[in-house]
Amino acid sequence: LAAVDIALWDIMAKVSNKPLWQYLGGHKSKQIKAYNTNGGWLNWSKERLIKDVTEIVEQGFTGVKIKVGKADSHEDYYRCKAVRKAIGDQTLFMIDVNQQWNINTAMTWGKKLEEFDLFWLEEPLNPDDIMGHKKLADALNVPIALGEHVYTKYAFRDYIHQGALEYCQVDVTRVGGITEWQQVAGLAASYDIPICPHVGDMGQIHQHLVAATRGAIMLEYIPWIRHIFVEPATVVNGHYILPQMPGASTEIIPALFEQYRVR
Numbered sequence: 001l002a003a004v005d006i007a008l009w010d011i012m013a014k015v016s017n018k019p020l021w022q023y024l025g026g027h028k029s030k031q032i033k034a035y036n037t038n039g040g041w042l043n044w045s046k047e048r049l050i051k052d053v054t055e056i057v058e059q060g061f062t063g064v065k066i067k068v069g070k071a072d073s074h075e076d077y078y079r080c081k082a083v084r085k086a087i088g089d090q091t092l093f094m095i096d097v098n099q100q101w102n103i104n105t106a107m108t109w110g111k112k113l114e115e116f117d118l119f120w121l122e123e124p125l126n127p128d129d130i131m132g133h134k135k136l137a138d139a140l141n142v143p144i145a146l147g148e149h150v151y152t153k154y155a156f157r158d159y160i161h162q163g164a165l166e167y168c169q170v171d172v173t174r175v176g177g178i179t180e181w182q183q184v185a186g187l188a189a190s191y192d193i194p195i196c197p198h199v200g201d202m203g204q205i206h207q208h209l210v211a212a213t214r215g216a217i218m219l220e221y222i223p224w225i226r227h228i229f230v231e232p233a234t235v236v237n238g239h240y241i242l243p244q245m246p247g248a249s250t251e252i253i254p255a256l257f258e259q260y261r262v263r
Contacts, residue, residue, distance in 0.1 A: 005177025006205060010248040019208065020248040026212030032240035033062065034221040035092060040066025042098075046079055050086045060237035063092030063119065063218065069100030073109045084116040094145070096122040103132045110140045120145040120167050133164035145169055148198040152176075156184045160191050168193050172209060173200040178248075181209060189215035202226060203233035204249045207240045228256045 013023040022028075036059075039052030053064045066083055068076040076095075084093055095118055101109070106124040113121075120143045125132045127149040137144045147169030150156055153176075159165040168188040172181040185195050195216040197206045202225055210216040219240060226232035230251040234241045243249045252260070 002173050002175065002177040002180075005179050006172065006248060006250065009178045010250055014247045017246050019243045019246060020205070021208040021211035021242060024208065024212035026208070026242075028242060030211050030242075032207060032210050032242075033218045034235045034238055034240055035063030035065060035094065035218055036061045036221050037065045037096075038222050038224075039064060040083070040096075042067035042069060046082055049079060050082055053083050054086050057087050057091055061221070061235075062090075062238050063094065065094040065096055065122070065220070067098060068095045068113075069097045073105060076109065077112060080113055080116050089117070092119040093117065094119045094122060097124045099123050099126050099149070101125060103129075103135065106132075106136055107139060110136060110142060114141050118142045122146060122169070123148060130158055130162055130164050133159070134162045137164050137166060143167055145196065147171060148174070148200075150175075153180055153183045153187065157187060160187060160193060165193060168195045169198040170195065171198040171200045172205050174198075178205070178209065182213075185209070185213050185215065189213075194218075196220070201250075203240070204229060207233055207243065208248060210240075211242055225260075228252050228260055 009020060013020040016023050036056045039056045040049060056064050064087055070076050087093060093116060101124050103125060110121055122145040124136060127146060133144055143166035145167035146165060148171055151174055156170060170181055170184040172178055175181055175184060188195055195213060196218045199206055199220045199222060202222055203219060206219055210219045221235050230253055231243050231245045231249050
């Protein structure tokens with residue numbers, strides 16, 4: 001459903017001869033701050049982790065995110081300590097648990113990791129556990145972010161109404177496309193909850209949506225497959241460069257289509 005909905009919006013923007021962000025009412029003056037996730041993978045050594053987050057800051061990014069959720073949470077603690085020391089006090093620092101904790105672990109280690117001035121704690125629990133996230137949001141001083149595995153506007157509604165969500169990471173490829181993404185974004189905005197999408201599309205479509213959405217404050221950057229797109233998502237000095245071609249930036253280079261198609 002998401003793919004069909006996105007394709008229809010792409011067609012409408014192309015018929016209007018406008019990039020999607022402009023078709024949706026966005027303004028070219030909006031700067032989209034990017035934070036980088038491509039330097040903090042869980043399986044990397046602490047040495048490689050420090051090397052990569054240092055390079056990310058040197059490239060102009062003002063925010064970095066790393067994965068946590070080691071079998072021994074003490075290891076997460078020391079990795080976070082090393083990262084905060086490496087990136088300094090002025091760089092935003094987010095951590096992503098990818099649902100690896102239970103409520104007791106999240107309460108204990110979420111509290112311990114607060115000393116590193118975390119911008120948010122992402123997906124600490126199973127995404128179906130709305131009340132568990134509510135308990136964490138009430139107990140911790142670090143905001144709770146999630147949305148990567150929340151698939152409908154109704155589930156987002158329940159999270160928001162319970163006060164269990166403080167940064168909304170709604171992903172256009174995982175809800176019902178652009179139409180439902182806008183509905184979730186509108187709901188979040190009505191509660192003054194900032195929108196920082198998860199980039200299942202590697203940022204191609206989300207850069208347009210963030211540019212056209214008042215409550216969207218920042219966008220993740222992972223450059224894995226940018227080489228396959230005619231107009232790839234581009235970040236310079238820590239900010240996305242708004243696309244200029246008509247459409248939603250989803251067009252794949254024809255020569256690479258066969259290589260990446262799912263059979």
